[in-house]
Amino acid sequence: MAGRHREHRDHPGRRQKGGGKLQNFCLNTNGNVFACLGSSTPRGKDDSAQIKVFSPDGKLLESWPLPSTPEAICVDPAGAIFVGGAGRILKLGQNGKVLTSADSPAVAAAVYQKMLQGRQQNVTGIAVTGEDLFVACPSVSDFTYSVYRLDRDLKNSKLIVKGLHGCCGQMDVQARDGKLWVPHNARHLVECYDRDGKKLSSFGRTDRKAADGFGGCCEPKNLRLGTDGNIYAAESGPPVAIKRFSPEGKFGGVVALPAFSSGCVRVTVEVSPDCRRFYLLDTGADSIHVFAAKN
Helix, strand or coil, X not given: CCCCXXXXXEECCCCCCCXXXXXXXXXXXXXXXXXXXXXXXXXXXXXXXXEEEECCCCCXXXXXXXXXXXXXXXXXXXXXXXXXXXXXXXXXXXCCCEXXXXXXXXXXXXXXXXXXXXXXCCCCEEEEECCEEEXXXXXXXXXXXXXXXXXXXXXXXXXXXXXXXXXXXXXCCEEECCEEXXXXXXXXXXXXECCCCCEEEEECCECCCCCCCECXXXXXXXXXXXXXXXXXXXXXXXXXXEEEECCCCCEEEEEECCCCCCCCCCCCEEECCCCCEEEEEECCCCEEEEEEECC
């Protein structure tokens, strides 16, 4: 796979009138895009809350209304869909119907400072592996982030990681083979934990010039774990970029270097099942950019 992208185009995830803001997205095992739309300030009832399902070539297949704003989403290999946002966690069937729902773990916790209440309902990341669902939320005791582990029925919540430092409301999580991966963005690290929150390894360093370093004030913002075993890290920049690393942290090249600029925001990255196409969220334009490998 070549180091830079060959193709760049917008995916039709752009905001439509009355359709809400593009919050996040993920791919399922067939390569379909699940685009999360909803209020930019997800509090209370949100009539625009929905998931739009697109084929890999951008055709709108379905629209699923949701009872709460979707801020984070993941899909397991069997097709179960988990969505978090606005203080709720939802488990959806493959037809988009809500099977189970529960309060976000942070909502049930006591807030120590009134100024933290506005963050309590946010869900910044969600990931599933095996029997575990991992949910990242702002801390209720300070301005850091925490990760909770739940079962697949959205029960038995347990705080496993705390004190993560993130910038501008961002703390992503990904999971594979019973391990939790965190782009600890304010520390310029990618960290790996076991299911109980024990740190197993980390890699990354601050460098505004070298391609294998993380530039910006707080990078990388988002991760995806490819079926090829590699880790794909997205930076909001400048410059915006997708970089490839081995699980041990060996740099594998810059996969995409798009032309658009971004603030200190979420840049969700996704990888097609064959690891030949790469997707990147452009929050400023409410769009998803698609890149293809050079060869």
